[in-house]
Amino acid sequence: MNSRLRSVGVLLAGGVGQRVGAGRPKQLIEVAGRTIIEHSLAVFERAPEIDEVVVLMTPGYAGRVREIVAAGGYRKVSKVVDGGATRTESTWRALQALGDTECNVLLHDAVRPLLEPRIITECVRALETHEAVNVAIPSSDTIFTAVARDDGEVIGEVLDRSRLRRSQTPQCFRLSVIRRAYELAMADPGFAGGTDDCGVVLRYLPEVPIHLVAGSERNIKVTHPADLHIAELLFELPAPVPRGGDDALAGQVVAVVGDTVMGGLVADGGATGGGAVPAKTWGGAVVRMLTRADGVRAEDYDSVAKALGDVGPVDHVVFAAGRGHRGGLASARGETVADAVAAGHLGALNVARAARPHVRRSLLFQVPPGSGALHASCAAAVAALTRALALEWAADGIRVNCVNTGASPALAAQTSLDILISDLSGQVIDVRVDGA
Numbered sequence: 308m309n310s311r312l313r314s315v316g317v318l319l320a321g322g323v324g325q326r327v328g329a330g331r332p333k334q335l336i337e338v339a340g341r342t343i344i345e346h347s348l349a350v351f352e353r354a355p356e357i358d359e360v361v362v363l364m365t366p367g368y369a370g371r372v373r374e375i376v377a378a379g380g381y382r383k384v385s386k387v388v389d390g391g392a393t394r395t396e397s398t399w400r401a402l403q404a405l406g407d408t409e410c411n412v413l414l415h416d417a418v419r420p421l422l423e424p425r426i427i428t429e430c431v432r433a434l435e436t437h438e439a440v441n442v443a444i445p446s447s448d449t450i451f452t453a454v455a456r457d458d459g460e461v462i463g464e465v466l467d468r469s470r471l472r473r474s475q476t477p478q479c480f481r482l483s484v485i486r487r488a489y490e491l492a493m494a495d496p497g498f499a500g501g502t503d504d505c506g507v508v509l510r511y512l513p514e515v516p517i518h519l520v521a522g523s524e525r526n527i528k529v530t531h532p533a534d535l536h537i538a539e540l541l542f543e544l545p546a547p548v549p550r551g552g553d554d555a556l557a558g559q560v561v562a563v564v565g566d567t568v569m570g571g572l573v574a575d576g577g578a579t580g581g582g583a584v585p586a587k588t589w590g591g592a593v594v595r596m597l598t599r600a601d602g603v604r605a606e607d608y609d610s611v612a613k614a615l616g617d618v619g620p621v622d623h624v625v626f627a628a629g630r631g632h633r634g635g636l637a638s639a640r641g642e643t644v645a646d647a648v649a650a651g652h653l654g655a656l657n658v659a660r661a662a663r664p665h666v667r668r669s670l671l672f673q674v675p676p677g678s679g680a681l682h683a684s685c686a687a688a689v690a691a692l693t694r695a696l697a698l699e700w701a702a703d704g705i706r707v708n709c710v711n712t713g714a715s716p717a718l719a720a721q722t723s724l725d726i727l728i729s730d731l732s733g734q735v736i737d738v739r740v741d742g743a
């Protein structure tokens with residue numbers, strides 16, 4: 308089969324969100340700093356496998372989506388179309404909007420904003436050899452049928468859980484296949500719609516096997532009010548970080564501001580004191596260390612801006628200047644508090660501001676180990692900065708992440724490397740403790 312087909316992501320956002328009951332479509336509610344639909348848009352925009360995105364929006368709200376698309380710089384969005392009265396009708400309208408050229412179609416509930424890039428990758432790969440693909444996870448609950456009686460419901464049959472899966476999205480098809488299934492459905496007076504697109508293919512093209520790709524517990528559908536809170540919390544949970552190889556950063560330039568976290572690491576790589584040094588442990592990148600010994604103090608914006616300006620364009624900037632503190636706040640000296648805030652929080656803000664004109668790919672904040680209220684409040688400030696800045700810089704393709712480092716510089720280095728080469732953004736991640 309043709310593995311070079313275009314892949315079109317279709318965001319089904321035509322619903323009204325009656326069960327959430329917010330008085331407006333739930334996909335326009337903000338979670339973790341941006342609307343639910345924008346989270347979904349961002350995942351498809353960033354996915355290298357996706358060529359084009361089409362949005363089906365609740366009638367009356369297409370203008371709002373166009374504003375979000377323009378403000379966020381979502382260049383893959385080609386059309387914003389009015390959705391239909393049901394999910395099925397919205398899919399049908401999407402298929403009519405897609406033209407005649409064969410392509411892969413990934414139909415995704417816009418209200419599943421936590422879709423992982425890995426799932427898109429696996430779906431598009433599966434479409435190279437299958438015409439229909441669904442995303443599903445096992446059920447951790449026992450599922451049974453309910454039988455109605457006069458005095459209420461009773462259990463009918465307990466189903467074999469090992470064979471049950473919970474269906475998610477995207478549901479993915481060759482365009483000609485899903486279109487054919489829908490044409491047959493629409494011509495069938497007995498077709499009463501359904502709750503998903505795979506059901507339509509299963510019913511009208513039973514000869515087409517629907518291949519399964521592993522979904523994720525994170526990929527929830529915001530359906531009820533409580534799901535808004537769950538989604539908010541899930542956004543704060545670190546996403547899985549793929550493991551980077553030894554030369555993952557080959558050909559790239561990394562500027563590291565500070566050496567409280569990374570000093571030992573770069574020495575391992577053969578640092579010779581402030582210049583450009585090839586650091587094996589940094590995946591083959593050229594690392595520029597900008598340290599206090601060279602007059603670069605994170606709490607002093609001008610010194611950071613000058614140093615980064617002298618380095619010029621860099622692929623990644625790493626903030627490694629925070630100083631971890633331990634002990635109770637009440638007994639801390641004034642200078643200790645000022646030092647923690649200056650080097651940690653203010654330093655992170657300064658490095659971000661100074662890095663912006665030069666950084667091409669990502670900014671990583673490294674939070675050193677520490678304990679107590681002083682340390683926790685500085686770490687929380689950097690975490691909040693990470694999430695907010697990731698949204699501010701997303702339109703320019705610059706990712707922002709944070710790693711809570713542990714005692715081992717080697718593990719901090721590996722986790723940091725993994726984050727730099729990933730496509731994660733807005734993530735606050737604890738260092739890998741397993742070294743895996």
Ligand SMILES: Nc1ccn([C@@H]2O[C@H](COP(=O)(O)OP(=O)(O)OP(=O)(O)O)[C@@H](O)[C@H]2O)c(=O)n1
Pocket residue numbers: 319320321322323324325326327333334363390391392393394395397398415416417418419528529530
């Ligand atoms: N006419 C419709 C109905 C639903 N959807 C989309 O299908 C996805 C899953 O549907 P659901 O969770 O049921 O959303 P709503 O229909 O908005 O919710 P409710 O049933 O509570 O009104 C959502 O992204 C929703 O916007 C759609 O595109 N067109």
Ligand SMILES: C[C@](O)(CO)[C@H](O)COP(=O)(O)O
Pocket residue numbers: 394416473474475476502503504528530
């Ligand atoms: C497509 C779906 O998300 C798969 O689980 C689900 O069937 C949508 O159902 P809804 O009733 O439209 O929310």
